[in-house]
Every structure is written in structure tokens, then in C-alpha cells.
Amino acid sequence: MARALYIHWPFCARKCPYCDFNSHVRESVDHAAWQAALIADMRHEAQIAGGEPLQSVFFGGGTPSLMPPALVAALLAEAERWWGFAPDVEITLEANPSSVEAARFEGLAAAGVNRVSLGLQSLEDSALKFLGRLHNSAEALAALKLAHKRFNLVNADLIYARPGQTPADWRDELSRALDLGTGHLSLYQLTIEPGTRFATDVRLGAFAPLEDDPAADLFALTRELTAAAGLPAYEISNHARPGEESRHNLAYWRYQDYVGIGPGAHGRRRGSATVRHKKPENWLAAVAERRHGIAEERSLAAREQASEALLMGLRLAEGVDLARLSERLAVPAEELVDPARLQFHTSLGLVRQEGTRVFVTDAGMPLLDALLGELVPVELVAA
Template sequence: MARALYIHWPFCLAKCPYCDFNSHVRDSVDVAAWQAALLADLRHEAEIAGGEPLHSIFFGGGTPSLMPPALVEALLAEAEKLWGFAPDVEITLEANPSSVEAANFAALSSAGVNRVSLGLQSLDDSALRFLGRLHDASEGLTALETAQSVFARVSFDLIYALPDQTEDHWREQLSRALGFGTGHLSLYQLTIEPGTRFATDVRRGGFMPLDDDRAADLFAITRELTTDAGLPPYEISNHARPGEESRHNLTYWRYDDYAGIGPGAHGRRGGLATMRHKKPENWIDAVSRNGHGLKEERALGVAEQASEALLMGLRLAEGVDLEALGKRLALAPASLIQPDKLIHYARLGLAWEEGSRVGVTSEGMPLLDALLAELVTDELALA
């Protein structure tokens, strides 16, 4: 049964040039219609995946901080009625740091949100302009101060490895960010995703992405500074003080069940992969017809589940317990990882093995994608 719930709000004020998420710009949104549809989608999932109190809820997007607080409150009230909440439930909402959205923070807190993930993305005005952000650095820091005064827990995102970014620039930016005292940071290298405006710009010669060697140097600086500041990496791009890790994201990375509602939302429950209609208009039409926004509900084979669990779990500093995963999926632990490759990369200092638990070292994390292709057994990789 799902103990985590993801709610997708797909609307943004503008589409960022690096973003490949399911986000859309619309002139207006019929809030009453969206509330009715989200509640219907929520009830459908609860009928199937209810039974245990929720330990985390995550409002993602899009830009959920554009949601009217009354809508957030209505969804949380219904989720609590349908599932129940664990005593220490984590309720996160992604927010952009515009003054319009920051003005909603107190009302969102009163609605039940107790953790915010703030998309600062940079502390540098020129970088923010390059990234297509609507806020400047001063507005971002004002929003951060407001968030810290309102919410029990605050995280914020930064994007680094921008074109021509130097080690000194990133070291100064990150040192400053660590001085704000939040318990969690999400630090992402800029990646050029297919279908984005940045992909078009690169193809046309508008700019050159930072080369891999220089990006790896910035990654090493990131790990050094966050560890020294008491926010070590617990996942390849996420850093937290002990006890302040994102409980919701750990649900994904530990391959536990979760329900997902709203346009394009994915879920995993009872060996099934669920996917909602992606385009907002198609999703809301489906809810009107069927009482839910599901586009696909597909049974996952055991090998595919094992592959997903490894691909997610090896992102974590804690790695994966092969014995526990094998028991859960009725597979021999030795069938999950290529033992000769594990020994080889452990000798190189890129992987580790402790009892039945295996993982990727800090030195191996910059090479994670290549290591996953090597470590996961051929049968699972092809699942």
C-alpha cells in the first residue's frame, strides 16, 4: 500500500529553457474544475492504494506555489480523510521565489504544508537571466527569508556547471548558500535535455555546455563544501543535515510504493506502474469521463522491478541491500549485481560492498550512469 502521495500541478508563469518537466503556461485556470478533478483522482487512488497512513505528500510541478492555498487545504483534508496521516507527516510544496508566490507562504503553511522546496537556482543575476528565471537574486533571497520564517523545514535548489562557470565562482556561490542555514540543499548540474529550448540553442551553436572534466571538478567542490558544512550528500544531487533528508524522495529512491495524481503523474503500487494523461486538458477530460486521470496501468515483471530498484537505490549514499531486495522480489541476491564487475570497481575505489549492502563511492558518483550499466546484471538491464 502507498504511504507517499505525489500531487502534480502543471502550470507555470513561463517555461524555463532547461526544463523538460510536464509544465505548461496557460492564460487562465478554472480552479473549481481543477479542484473537483484532483479530488476525484485522489479518491480513485485511495480506493486502490489506501490502508496505511501517509508519511509524506509532495506537491510538484509546474509551480505548485501558484495553487490557491484553499485548494491545497482541500486536497490535504481529503487525503487525511482517505488515508490518515502519520504523526510526523512530511508535506512538501515546490515553490518559485517570486514575490507573488512568497506572499502565499503563510497561507500555505496554515493549509498544512510544513516543508518547502524553493527554486532559487542561482544567487547570481546573470545566471538567472541565462536560465530564464523570472526572479532576480534579491527577490530570491527575500523569498528564502520569508520561507524560513514560515515553514518548519526549507530546502532550496541551485543549478551549477553552467557554461564557462569557474571553480572560484561556484565555490563562492555554494559557500554563500550554505551560510543561509537551511537543512537541505538540492544541487544539480545543468543538463541539456532533449526537446528543451537549451537543446535547440546548443544545436544551433548558441552556447557550449561545460565540458565533463570541469563539471567533475565542480562536483568534487560540491561534495567537499557540503560535507564540511554538515550537509553531506545522501543522494547524488541532494545534501542534508542528518534527519532532514527528503522523506518523500527517499520513497522513490528506496523503491517503496507511492501514489501519483494529476497530469503526467507516475506511481508505483503493488508491482504496477501507473501513469496519468500528460496534457492538462487530456487529463481533466479523462477524469470527467472515467473518474480518474489514468492513461496506463502496467504490471511490472520481477526483473524490471529489480532493475528499477537498483537504478534508483544506487543513487543513494546508503546503497542497496541486495538480500532485502532479493527477498522482496523472490530473487537470489547474487543475480542482481555482476559480482566480477563489483569486485573490479571496488578495487578502483568506485564501488563498495559491506555485507549484503552495495553502493557507489563518492569518487564513483560522477560516473554513476556508466557504473550502473556495468554493475546491474545483463538480464535486469534488458528488462
């Protein structure tokens, strides 16, 4: 089974108003202390789940492009020492396109990063201001151009279904993004997450989110334009040229083992789930005391693993092979998906079957959350 390593860097220059990720703003960061703690957390995992070369490493956050390249290089050297790297290992780092961070690209590439995921979020200055971003569209385009020069693989994030956004607006913006030649686009609808500043703004009437039907129209337009440009959707929000799909994220969606280190990081290894302490200071204290940052570790029953595998795998265009999942987890195939609901939603064109493989169709993807609640039996989720 493929092995993936996730390293969480929790710090940002500013907290974006839509973001509910584990990100924090601090006046200063002791990079030497963080390097030592991340290495200790990594060693703990390697001693438990070592032995197989890493297929991918992903630096997420937060804003990992704020990390000094020397720190990235040290962590990669440690990971390679403990696990080894596959010959074609994919090493991704999330970055924001401010000029200060873009200047780090050469050092990050020299450290071993070969794929960058760039948080453009929009090509419109007014939208970037609304989204609370620190960069403007000119800086975004300059950073993307530099990323293409420095890294073998590049992803760009964009947020759509913004308040008041029309199909004509999104068609123009997405078409310009596609013309930039990036081989992977992560295109996310704006969602109002609890606990964010946007959630407060909506509650106070500062703005109204785009309604469901117009958002669904933009989703359909997104699929149409990306497919025509040769970047079909391989996951509900991710589009790539064939061969440029994110190997690391595929490990999650295919429910393969992955190790997560750093504050708030989740992991799945050998049938167990791990969760690290979320607050940076608490994570550091835990590592100092126990040489790892784990807040919770528990064994997952086969049926819970099956539920997670379905919830993740049905996001993918490739769907889920029920026979293979049944064999892997020793859960009868007929118990994985409610047969009556599967037949019903197949008749509506929201789901399709090919042999033992089940797919959510393009028509069903906008309704994915509701479909998952219908298809995955309650007793399987609750088991």
C-alpha cells in the same frame, strides 16, 4: 511499507529553457474544475491503495506555489480523509521565489504545508537571466528568509556547472548559499535535455555546455563544501543536515510504494506502475470520462522491479542491501548485480561492499549512469 502521495500541478508562469518537466503555460486556470478533478483522481487511487497512513505528501510541478492555498487545503483534507496522516507527516510544496508566490507562504503553511522546496537556481543575477528565471537574487533571498519563518523544513535548489563557470565562481556562490542556514540543498548540474530551448540553443551554437572534466571538478567541490558545512550528500544531488533528508524523495529512491495523481504523474503501488495522461486537457478529459487520469497501468515483473530498485537505490549514500532486496522481490541476490563487474569496479574504488550492502563511492558518483549500466545485468533490465 511507507506510503507517499505525489500531486502534480502542471502550470507555470513561464517555461524555463532548461526544463523538460511536464509544465505548461496557460492564460487562465479553472481552479474549481481542477480541484474536483484532482480529488476524483485521488479517490480512485485511495480505493485501490488505501488503508495505510501517508508518511509524506509532495506537491510538484510545474509551479505548485501558484495554487491557491484553499485548493491545497482541500486536497490535503481529502488525502487525510482517505488515507489518514502519520503524526509527523511531511508535506512538501515546490515554490518559485517571485514576490507574488512568496506572499502565499502564510496561507500555504496554514493549509498544512510544513516543508517548502524553493527554486532559487542561482544567487547570481546574470545566471538567473541566462536560466530564464522570473526572479532576481534579491527576491530569491527575501523568499528564502520568509520560507524559514513560515515552514519547519526548507530546501533550496541551485543549478551549477553552467557555461563558463569556474571552481572559484561556484565556491563563492555555494559558500554564500551554505551561509544562509538552509538545512537541505538540492544541487543539480545543468544538463541539456532534448526538446528544451537550451537544446536548440546548443545546436545553433548560442552557447556551449561546460565540458565533462570541469563539471566533475565542480561536483567534487560541491561534496567537499557541503560535507564541511554539515550537509553531507545523501543522494547524488541532495545534501542535508542529519534528520532533514526529504522523506518523500527517499520513498522513491528506496523503491517504496507511492501514489501519483495529476497530469503526467507516475506511481508505483502493489507491484503495478501507473502513468497519468500528460497534457492537462487530456488528463481533465480522462477524469471526466472515467473518474481517473490514468493513461497506462501495468504489472511489473519481479525482475523489472529489482532493476528499478537498483537504479534508484544506488543513487543513495546508503546504497542497496542486496539480501533484503532479494528477499523482498524473490530474485536471487547473485542475479541482482553482475559479480564480475562488481568486483572490477570495487578494485577501482568506484564501488564498495559491506556485507550484503553495495554502495557507489564518492569517486564513482560522477560516473553513476555508466556504472549502473555496468553493474545491473542486461537480462535483469530487459526482463
